[in-house]
Amino acid sequence: MTNHDQNCPNPDYPEKGHPLRMAKTMRSEAAEIVDLGELTKHLGYLMRRAQIWVFQDFIRTLATINIRPAQYSVLTVINANAGMTQMSLSKALGIERARLVHLLNELEARKFVDRRASKTDRRSHALHLTAKGRSALADIKSLAQEHEQHLADRVGRKNHQLLLRLLACFASG
């Protein structure tokens, strides 16, 4: 019996097994009993496993529109802060500015984002969503909500809210 069976409202949601790790040829279903030792007492281990689970569900749920978590976060924050600079976006999301360049190149190539000349500082760019970007974001948000519902189904609505509150301790601090 694995650790979560006692506590998870719906341990098998959305189907048996890890979202993207369904073995192609599963001859022996016998899941070996492996002792994880101290690992299950470490928040870091559980967070890593949980984060992989969540991101894979996100990627799968938004696969039709081909948006990954990092891209979603960039679009969302630009939408909420039109005209912001790359440095500001980089700091807000904790994404290295060098990495952000590539993310923005992709989103600009897809005509979701505009880099406009700043009026006050000619070193920096003012970031804006295009009309196409705003339209796409509406669809993306809808799918992202669907994804979030998967998580709430998995862990329970109250626990979902609780996790949001508890994890905020580590964000940005």
Added chain:
Amino acid sequence: MTNHDQNCPNPDYPEKGHPLRMAKTMRSEAAEIVDLGELTKHLGYLMRRAQIWVFQDFIRTLATINIRPAQYSVLTVINANAGMTQMSLSKALGIERARLVHLLNELEARKFVDRRASKTDRRSHALHLTAKGRSALADIKSLAQEHEQHLADRVGRKNHQLLLRLLACFASG
């Protein structure tokens, strides 16, 4: 005011700022106000930020012994399941077997781990910690506990326990 201020027992532990992201030259401390939009309602976003925080604290706390989270998990599970195969370890930790080869090569080069011939299946290896590996793991566990205490200090002891329970829903499932 950031999101976690109301809820975190000790929002500034262990010092101001992110563990490894202290700017080298911080002229203007004025943290710009950036609206994160819907992101703070997404478990995935908060998990990613939290996981980065936690892993960076782990890496820093165990820097003297030069052990990273993935290496720690491998040593711990081999210790608890002497003689296990690489496939079994790969499945238990959710690490691709191709990736595990490199991890084990490193740990074998450091004389922490032995790959012995299996007695029952000549395709597979039986994994064991060496005497040096067991000795090192004792020190490593002590530092890992210190790291875990940092997390408990950050989020509060009761919340720490709560998080362990809630996140287990996503692990392994």
Added chain:
DNA sequence: TATTGTTATACTCTATAACTATA
């Protein structure tokens, strides 16, 4: 035929350093 360990490749993301053009 399928599985174990291995090698190799591609892609995402992190971490740096260096460069340019501005400030």
Added chain:
DNA sequence: TATAGTTATAGAGTATAACAATA
């Protein structure tokens, strides 16, 4: 001198595919 954006490189980590030895 310092900062914004860019380019480049190195290293984790993930995801695949293919191969040899073995089952």
